[in-house]
Amino acid sequence: MATSLSNMLLKGIAARSLSRPQLNGLFNHYRVRYSTTVSNDSDTHDDFKPSNKLESSGISLANVVEKDVKDNPVMIYMKGVPDFPQCGFSSLAVRVLKQYDVSLSARNILEDPELKNTVKAFSNWPTFPQIFIKGEFIGGSDIILNMHQTGELKEKLKDIRSKQ
DSSP states (O other): OHHHHHHHHHHHHHHHHHTSOEETTEEEETTEEEEOOOOOOTTSOGGGSOOOHHHHHTOOHHHHHHHHHHHOSEEEEESEETTEESSHHHHHHHHHHHTTTOOEEEEEGGGOHHHHHHHHHHHTOOSSOEEEETTEEEEOHHHHHHHHHHTHHHHHHHHHHHHO
């Protein structure tokens, strides 16, 4: 029962994400971008199963991470997505960043263990979430919270808000 309910939920999320405008494997939802994947459900015909376009494109995960960080003023690699964080630290980071009304781009590292390892290698930081602002690695939820409390985060995000 729980497995079928979980599969229905995943299929519903996948169907919903397909109806949204997509950009580089991310979909936009209320100025927040998420990465999406669909499970390889055994009930799904092969013609409708997702294919890994990244593998066939010749683009490495390191290039994807580098492009994410470069192209998105605020990028967070987290467990879950901003509307449904999968850990308390990711939830805290999202709540702090949403205080500033900036566009937040995110990727769910739970969807791909290789992505998780690639992000760790890219930032040379072992834990998640990992937040990048204007291409610079900032740190995790504890650092973002501290920057928020001292006013540093407001200053860091000031010009991002004014450009939107």
